[in-house]
Amino acid sequence: MSRSNIFVSGLVNVESTLKINDFPINYSPVEYLFDGISTNVSGVGYNVSKALRTLGNEVHLHTIVGDDTLGQLINLELKRCDIGGEGVYHTLDATPQSIIIYDSTGRRKIYCDLKNIQDATYPVAFTHLYHVQYDLAVLGNVNFSREFFEIFKERNIPIATDCHVLKDINSEYDKQFLQNANIVFMSNEGIKGNEEGFMRQLIDAYNQDIIVISMGDQGSMIYDRVEDQIHRVDAITVRPILNTIGAGDALFSSFLHFYIQGEEPLDALKYATFFASYKIGANGGAEGFLSEFDLLELVKNFA
Numbered sequence: 001m002s003r004s005n006i007f008v009s010g011l012v013n014v015e016s017t018l019k020i021n022d023f024p025i026n027y028s029p030v031e032y033l034f035d036g037i038s039t040n041v042s043g044v045g046y047n048v049s050k051a052l053r054t055l056g057n058e059v060h061l062h063t064i065v066g067d068d069t070l071g072q073l074i075n076l077e078l079k080r081c082d083i084g085g086e087g088v089y090h091t092l093d094a095t096p097q098s099i100i101i102y103d104s105t106g107r108r109k110i111y112c113d114l115k116n117i118q119d120a121t122y123p124v125a126f127t128h129l130y131h132v133q134y135d136l137a138v139l140g141n142v143n144f145s146r147e148f149f150e151i152f153k154e155r156n157i158p159i160a161t162d163c164h165v166l167k168d169i170n171s172e173y174d175k176q177f178l179q180n181a182n183i184v185f186m187s188n189e190g191i192k193g194n195e196e197g198f199m200r201q202l203i204d205a206y207n208q209d210i211i212v213i214s215m216g217d218q219g220s221m222i223y224d225r226v227e228d229q230i231h232r233v234d235a236i237t238v239r240p241i242l243n244t245i246g247a248g249d250a251l252f253s254s255f256l257h258f259y260i261q262g263e264e265p266l267d268a269l270k271y272a273t274f275f276a277s278y279k280i281g282a283n284g285g286a287e288g289f290l291s292e293f294d295l296l297e298l299v300k301n302f303a
Contacts (some may be wrong), residue, residue: 004260005133006052007157009148010045011117013068013090013096015285017243018094022103041077042212042285043096044140044162047246049083051253051275052138054289060134062087064120064144066095091123092116093186106244106280118143126151136160136260140273141177149180156160158182158209158260162252165189178202183210183259185252195221199230210265212255214248222271224265233269239281246285251276257292274299 019036049061065071074095077215078085096117102108121144125178129151137152137159139145145161152159160183163174167190173177178184184202191198195213202211203223211223219235254275256266275295282288290298 004057004135004257005060006057006260007060007062007129007132007134007139007152008045008049008052008140008258009087009142009145009147010048010138011043011096011114011142012041012046012061012063012065012074013043013112015040015042015098015100017102017245017283019243019283020101020103022105023107023109025101038283040269040284040286041209042075042098042246044142044249046074046077046083046224047249047286048253049078050081050138050286051250051279051289052257053081053083055292055295056259057257058084060084060087062122062148064089064092064117064122064243065113066090066092068095070097072209083107087224092120100243100245100285102243103246106241108243108245110245120144122147130155136256138256139177139181141174146176149176153180159197160185160252160256162186162248164248167191169198169205178206179210181208181254183212184208185212185214185248185255185292188213188215188250196230199223199246210259212251212269216244216247216250220251220269222265222269231266233266233273236273236277236302238274238277238302241280243283244280245277247280249285250279250289254295271295271299274302 009155017038045063045276049059053059053286071090080179096114100110139161159181161177161181162185166186213221217235220233223230251272255268256273279288
């Protein structure tokens with residue numbers, strides 16, 4: 001497949017993961033672990049960018065981080081992964097961080113410290129984007145992404161967003177994303193048992209081309225406005241699960257990769273299901289991504 005040119009705006013943070021035996025955690029003053037704690041660059045903006053880059057796309061990441069040691073770590077990691085970082089601005093008071101505690105079954109508890117990112121705006125105007133050709137704009141649902149809707153809507157460049165845990169189709173925070181995105185992903189964490197009903201509310205209220213609801217080990221659900229049908233895709237297991245953090249970002253990214261290349265939406269979601277299943281056999285939100293070639297080999301050889 002050919003390489004796509006993709007704009008990404010979203011949160012980038014530094015993530016520490018802690019593996020425990022099980023929940024709840026019993027109190028003790030100290031425990032000694034061996035290979036149970038790791039720290040990596042993560043966050044939706046980075047996870048999506050790295051997945052899309054690993055699949056072979058040209059990625060231009062735009063985000064805001066701190067002018068601190070963690071911000072410099074992010075710069076080094078972007079360079080290592082060959083992700084365009086010309087749109088990374090170091091203007092926050094401090095770089096966002098997260099701590100994720102997970103057990104052997106994949107259950108997790110996430111603590112996310114966003115610092116002052118929700119009050120931040122980009123320090124420059126982006127009028128030059130009216131003259132850059134992108135195949136897709138991926139706008140994470142963080143406040144500073146809102147600055148790009150007008151540009152990409154005027155240029156008829158498709159916009160994709162992931163609203164994550166959405167409970168109300170009239171959510172004031174998410175409404176602008178729902179109104180402007182062509183492709184909307186979310187998890188079922190806030191609507192369990194009412195996934196299809198919630199999707200039909202979205203279909204009636206907005207005009208997205210594609211809606212996907214991920215449902216963990218229950219698979220996923222997709223609506224394609226061209227067909228005007230809802231389909232379900234079963235979950236699969238391609239290797240043992242280590243940590244489910246980032247599974248939704250992986251599903252989202254790989255779907256976009258195949259969809260923007262011309263695959264039918266349902267087929268793109270099936271490929272993405274393999275990509276996400278393989279990803280959760282690794283630890284960390286931005287670890288365990290396959291190249292397009294390796295993914296297609298996995299699909300071909302899966303029995």
